[in-house]
Each structure stands twice: as structure tokens, then as C-alpha cells.
Amino acid sequence: MAQRFQLNPKALPTADPLKRVSLIPRSTEQKLAENADERRPVVPRTHEDKPFGDQTNDHHVAAPAEHNKVMDHETEKLGPHVPKTAAHHPHPSEDLVDANSRHSLVPRSLGHNSLGGRFGPGKKQAFHKNGRPMFSLSDDRVMADRVLKTHSPDMIFFDVKSLLSVVDDIFKSHVPSIDPSAPKPPLVFKDYADHTSFETFADLIDQISCEIDCKCLHGGESHGMMTSGLHLDSRNTTTFSVLSLVSKYRWDAKLVLVLAALAVKYGVFLLLAETHATNQLTKSLALIKQLPSIFSRQNALHQRLDKTRILMQDMVDLTTTIIHIYQLPPIHITAAFTDHVPTAVYWIVRCVLICASHISGVSGFKQDQIMSFMEVSEIHENSERLRKINAYLLEQLKKSKSSIEEGIIEEEYQELIQTFTTIIHVDVIPPLLRLLRPIDFLYHGAGASKRRVGINVLTQKHVLLLVSDLENIEKELYILESLYTEAWQQSFEILWVPVQDFWTEADDAKFEALHMNMRWYVLGEPRKLRRAAMRFVREWWGFKNRPILVALDPKGQVMSTNAFPMVWIWQPFAHPFTTARERDLWSEQEWSLEFLIDGTDPHSLNQLVDGKYICLYGGEDLQWIKNFTSLWRNVARAANIQLEMVYVGKRNPKNGIQPIINTIRDENLSHTLPDLFQIWFFWTRIESMWESKQRMLKARGTKGREGFKDGLKEEEKDLVLQEVVAMLGYGGEGDGWGLVSKASDLMVRAKGNLFSRGLAEYDEWEVNIPTKGFLPALNDHLLMRLPPHHCTRFMLPETAGIIPNEVECTECRRTMEKYYLYQCCLE
Numbered sequence: 001m002a003q004r005f006q007l008n009p010k011a012l013p014t015a016d017p018l019k020r021v022s023l024i025p026r027s028t029e030q031k032l033a034e035n036a037d038e039r040r041p042v043v044p045r046t047h048e049d050k051p052f053g054d055q056t057n058d059h060h061v062a063a064p065a066e067h068n069k070v071m072d073h074e075t076e077k078l079g080p081h082v083p084k085t086a087a088h089h090p091h092p093s094e095d096l097v098d099a100n101s102r103h104s105l106v107p108r109s110l111g112h113n114s115l116g117g118r119f120g121p122g123k124k125q126a127f128h129k130n131g132r133p134m135f136s137l138s139d140d141r142v143m144a145d146r147v148l149k150t151h152s153p154d155m156i157f158f159d160v161k162s163l164l165s166v167v168d169d170i171f172k173s174h175v176p177s178i179d180p181s182a183p184k185p186p187l188v189f190k191d192y193a194d195h196t197s198f199e200t201f202a203d204l205i206d207q208i209s210c211e212i213d214c215k216c217l218h219g220g221e222s223h224g225m226m227t228s229g230l231h232l233d234s235r236n237t238t239t240f241s242v243l244s245l246v247s248k249y250r251w252d253a254k255l256v257l258v259l260a261a262l263a264v265k266y267g268v269f270l271l272l273a274e275t276h277a278t279n280q281l282t283k284s285l286a287l288i289k290q291l292p293s294i295f296s297r298q299n300a301l302h303q304r305l306d307k308t309r310i311l312m313q314d315m316v317d318l319t320t321t322i323i324h325i326y327q328l329p330p331i332h333i334t335a336a337f338t339d340h341v342p343t344a345v346y347w348i349v350r351c352v353l354i355c356a357s358h359i360s361g362v363s364g365f366k367q368d369q370i371m372s373f374m375e376v377s378e379i380h381e382n383s384e385r386l387r388k389i390n391a392y393l394l395e396q397l398k399k400s401k402s403s404i405e406e407g408i409i410e411e412e413y414q415e416l417i418q419t420f421t422t423i424i425h426v427d428v429i430p431p432l433l434r435l436l437r438p439i440d441f442l443y444h445g446a447g448a449s450k451r452r453v454g455i456n457v458l459t460q461k462h463v464l465l466l467v468s469d470l471e472n473i474e475k476e477l478y479i480l481e482s483l484y485t486e487a488w489q490q491s492f493e494i495l496w497v498p499v500q501d502f503w504t505e506a507d508d509a510k511f512e513a514l515h516m517n518m519r520w521y522v523l524g525e526p527r528k529l530r531r532a533a534m535r536f537v538r539e540w541w542g543f544k545n546r547p548i549l550v551a552l553d554p555k556g557q558v559m560s561t562n563a564f565p566m567v568w569i570w571q572p573f574a575h576p577f578t579t580a581r582e583r584d585l586w587s588e589q590e591w592s593l594e595f596l597i598d599g600t601d602p603h604s605l606n607q608l609v610d611g612k613y614i615c616l617y618g619g620e621d622l623q624w625i626k627n628f629t630s631l632w633r634n635v636a637r638a639a640n641i642q643l644e645m646v647y648v649g650k651r652n653p654k655n656g657i658q659p660i661i662n663t664i665r666d667e668n669l670s671h672t673l674p675d676l677f678q679i680w681f682f683w684t685r686i687e688s689m690w691e692s693k694q695r696m697l698k699a700r701g702t703k704g705r706e707g708f709k710d711g712l713k714e715e716e717k718d719l720v721l722q723e724v725v726a727m728l729g730y731g732g733e734g735d736g737w738g739l740v741s742k743a744s745d746l747m748v749r750a751k752g753n754l755f756s757r758g759l760a761e762y763d764e765w766e767v768n769i770p771t772k773g774f775l776p777a778l779n780d781h782l783l784m785r786l787p788p789h790h791c792t793r794f795m796l797p798e799t800a801g802i803i804p805n806e807v808e809c810t811e812c813r814r815t816m817e818k819y820y821l822y823q824c825c826l827e
Helices: 053-058 065-081 099-103 141-149 160-171 199-218 232-245 251-275 280-288 292-296 298-325 341-364 373-421 429-436 474-483 486-491 505-515 531-539 564-574 579-588 593-597 602-609 622-639 655-666 676-701 705-717 719-731 752-760 762-772 774-784
Strands: 441-444 451-454 463-468 493-498 521-523 548-552 558-560 613-618 643-647 737-741 748-751
Touching (some): 160 251, 199 341, 298 341, 341 373, 373 531, 474 564, 564 676, 602 643, 622 655, 622 762, 643 655, 676 719, 719 748, 737 752, 748 752, 752 774, 762 774
Parallel strands (some): 463 493
Antiparallel strands (some): 463 548, 737 748
């Protein structure tokens, strides 16, 4: 940062006020003009003409000694027009103010909500670049107050977006070239038939254009502050003159009208440049405007217009943001916007004057003269300023839109809660329409017969909403397809509702592939599902990663937020999937091998009917499997029993057990479940049994403390629950295990090594078979061989928040220790 030092003031000669000249410190690269006599005098300064209040002349940056020597040398050349005491302050009673504050943007009068108030003295100001504040008006209260005073809007409204689109098209128009070989863009004529007529504003746009033209052509001139023919003070005065012409319009309308005036001027210039060589009329007009020589100097012309077009685009971008701000509901147009929009309007209008000056002044530059450093710097700094303002307003706009969107989602979410919990309906259609809107059609049928139908086809029907994403649905679809018989279709209809936060083209393709073969109903265009609906099915119905099946009765009442456990266990017999129906089914159900394998292995069911013993076994130890099946064949031969063995794998089957299945089939060791899907379904049914039982116990616990105690007692004597827990323990381990039974007879189960040892010791319990029977004799022998120490693990299935406080060990009935397991298995 430059050091400040006081220059020794020298006596000034008496001068006419009209000959006063504004000075700013200049670097050696920015020397004053050689010919001082060509300078025009500046009009007297008044309070109205000071763009930054009374501190305008106080804003000087101290310069090094060499720089002051250069300045003194240059000012001596200028004679009496320029005094050497450039550092002298007209108001010596005021303290020096940092020159960086000269470009500040937020008025102090706007209070502490403004940037200046938040980043007050001694604090780091917002939007700094190289230590210079880009966006703060802490010292410009006079200018800010004047901007606000010019604003007195009435109820005049028009389509600002349409007019701005026309302006933007003009700004982006191709700059013509005299080189016939230069590539030209294709001619595209845009149809403005849908745009509102702006005939009402034609006169006003002309007035603005005339105001800009007059001041651009006749503005004052001074050393250092002269840029493209318009003096700083004159430009400030013109800015407020233009603002006064549009005082009765909203902020966004003001900007669009002013930009339209600039677009007219720029468009006429481009038309002259493009046709002056081929059209006599435009050639004459260009001659009067002294433009032919300019058009011949393409490099300088394109450089000047390219720089100007960058600033034009920044003005359009910031104006677009302000238009979006005033499209917000009035309650959301907060001080975060109103404190800074007037500042943005001031600088856009001021930048319009800069662009107009460059367009008007193109005929004034010398042969092949490129833009000066001051002109390039002026455009760059103003462009940077507009971008900083736009970035800030865009950030605030994003926050406001997010707040509005969250408010809408919350309102719609509460509406859905009332729809499915409080409001009484006479049909299932109204709640479905509220949940699925704006989607109003479904797909039905498989393959070539698939067609679009309205949601009304589900009127007065039981509906099962299959809610899932696109990644974790294949297994459920496979099993549902096998269960979806005519009996199902007569009882209820299935509607698949895919739920995903984000959709890609790959997701669309996968959705099409999945639903093409579905025989039930599928939601059309699921990517349009509202966020409130997705939030509802997640938070209210408990959808996470695993699919759920929400049961609705013909009047739209929710019978179950997830009927999958009942469907997996009892299939269509679970209809209508109510808690009362679930309780009745469990009261009639006994633990048996037939119940365990129902719906998973028709072959084994047929063997049970024939009176054969069925042995289910699993695990991942292939050597143990070979030994276990060999022992069973020997025992079956010795005991003269008919035995069928079935390999059921393990929970969450992966591709790793497929080689085991292939070996069992190739070596004819035993029968296996048909595929991995059936293995998954076998274990999923057992998990569903556990979840359903826990749901029944939880329902008891909600009846109070006594109900909770009764629930615990019920769990202790519930044989089915104990056996389910044991099976889940077996399925979660890689070691072998076995279970054997016959029809409704006793079920004997044990871990792999214990079971193998018991079979190997057949000679020891063979004598008890005539008196006890085969299964009781085997079971008693296994109980005698239980090891004194054991380690039983039980991994709970992922369920809808049903985690019991205590779980008993299936071996010793003691309470098991609780651990948390996070597992990721990739094969």
C-alpha cells in the first residue's frame, strides 16, 4: 500500500472557475496529453455534480517521489491551466480518506444491513480485489440518497423479459468485416410474434437515447478524468438525468428501458457498418457520421467493440438477475436485495453511458489508434464491479429461492400427511392424485400390449404401492412376478412408484427396461415426482433403500406401510394386509418344515407329501458339505429312511456361492434351490417372519408398561420366534448347519460340526430309534453332545426401525451382547 505524505502547497494564481480542472494522480504510463491547449474548460462544480459527495476532491492516493517529479514536470508544460498543487485539499478541516473508498457502493443511509454497515471501519470489507473494495458504498451516501430520491414507482408494468431478450439479441449481433473471405454466421431470423408490443415505450426510449447522445457529445473534459468524451462529473449528472426519466418504473424496468436505448444506438451503428459499402443510403449516412474511415480500420474497430460488448453482456447478466429478484413473492424481497439493487441500477446506467461514449467516439480516434490504457482499464473495472454485484445478488437469490422451495415442500408435505391420516375419502383415487401429481397417467401391460391409462382405472380397488429406487429392486420383481397370479389380480392391483432424487439418461433407459415386462401398473414419468412426495414416502412410510409395499384399501386408507413381510410369508392369504389380519394368521400358524419352505421350493414340498424326510443345510465350506452329505446317505441307508437333502445357501447370497451350487449339482451331492433369487427369497421370508413377530410385540408394548412386560413374556414363550432367531443365526455364518424334519414332525437342527459328529455316532443312538423314533433319538443325542462353550452370532435384518432391546441366545437362553456391524461385501 502506498504511503501517504503531505505535499507543500504553493500559492495558486487567481483563476476563473470555468477554467478549473479536476486532477488525479497519474502514473508515468498515464501521462497527460501533449497539447494542453486542446483541452476544454470544465463547468463549475456544484453539490449536485459531485458523484461521491463532498469528499470527491479529497480522494487522492499518495505517490512516490519519482512520480511527483513526473507530475510536476508535466504540469509545468500545461501552463496556468493546471496548478502544481494537485495534493491540496479544498476542505483542509476534513481528514484524508483512503482512495479505495472512492469506488464503494453501499450507502450508509441504508443501515447496518448494507455491506458497508456490516464491514464497518476497521473491518475487512466485502468483495476485495488486491486490497481494493469492489462493492461497498460506505462513503457514497450522497449518491445513494440521490438514487433513492429518483425512485417513485407507480403501477406501470410490462414484459421486461421480452424486451431484454430483444436487447440481448442486438448486443450479440455479429460485427461485420470488410474482408469478403471472413466467415459469416448463418442468417437466423428470430420470430418476435410472441413478444409484447413496446409501442408505448418508444417515445421514452427515444428520450433516453437523446439524453445520452447529447451528454456524450457535449460532456465536459478534463485531464485524467476524461474517458471517451465524457467527464466524470458530467457522466454522473447524466446518470441521474436518465434515472429521472424512468423514475416511475420499477428497478428492473428502469434498466431494461435504458439498455433498450443503448441497443438502438448500437444496432444503428452495426447496420451502417454492415451495409455502407453496398447501400447508397447507408453510405451517405456513414459519410455524414464520419464513419467510412473507421470501418476500414477493422483491427482497431473490433478491439474497441469487443471490449464494449463484454461490458454490455455484464450489464445484461446483472439486469437479468434483478428481473429474477422482482419475480419473487414480495415477502421474500428482503433487505438483502433492496439495500443493493439501487446501487446496481446506478452502475448499470453509468456503464450504459460508458458504452455509448465508446460507440459515439469511434470516429474520433486517430488512424489505427488502439484503445488507451485508461479506456481499457475503465471498462475492465466497471465490468469487474458489475460481476461482483451480480455474484452477490445471485447468491442471495439462490438462498431466497431455496427458502421458497423448502416452504412449498413443507406445505405439500403437511398436506400429504393430512391426506393419508386425517381426511376421510370415499375412493382411493383422490389421495393417489395428491401423492403422484403432476403425473396423471400409468402404464399397464407387458411388452407389446403395454399402454397408457389414467389413474382412474384404480377406482374402488385395493392398491399395493411398490415403492423403490432403480438399483435395489431386481430380486423383489423376480419373486413378485412368480407370485403375481390371477388370484392376486382379482384381490388387488400393484402400482410401481420409482423414487429417486436425481434422474439421468441412464436412469431413464433402465426404467424403460424394467417396466416393459411388468404386468402390473407402473407410474408414468416418475422423474416428475415432487420432492414433497419423496420426502413423505421416506419419512412417513419408512422407505430407505429396500423396497416397501404400501397397502391402500378402496377408500384410500393405509392398511400397512410395508406389506412385504406378510406377502412373503403368506402371499395372497395376507390380504387385506391389516394388523388384525396379521395377528390372526400368527395365531393359527405353527412352526413346521412345510411353513418354512412354503413358496420357495415346490420340489421339497412334493417330497414332504410323499412322506420323505427333508434335510435343509447351508454354509460355504465345500469340504464340510461333501462330508455332511456323505454321512447322511450312510445314516439314511442304515436307518432305512427316505431322505431328500436341499442346499439353501446363506443370507444375502452373493456370486461366491454359485460355484458351490455348481459343484453340488455336478457331483450330485444333493438337491439345491433353483437359483440365487430363490435362495434370497428363502432367507428373506425368515427375516420377514422376524420382522412381523417384532411388529406384533411392539404393538403390545405401545399399550403401556404392563403391555411391554406381557410382550417380553410372549417373546420368551414364542416357539416360532425362537426358531426364527436360530435360523437367522445359522444363515449369517459361513460355517455349515443342518435342519431335518418330516411333514409336521419334530424339527431337529444343529450347527455343522455338531451335526456331523452326531451322524458319525449313529451307532450310539440307533438303539433308541424303535422306542423314541428317528428324529427324537437324533435330537436327544445332539443335546447330549452340546459343547460347554459356544459362540452364537445373530445379525438383525434391516427393518423399519424395529430393533429389540434384548435378544436371547438360542443355545443357552442368556441375553446376548449387542454390537454394531457395518459391512460392505463386493465380489
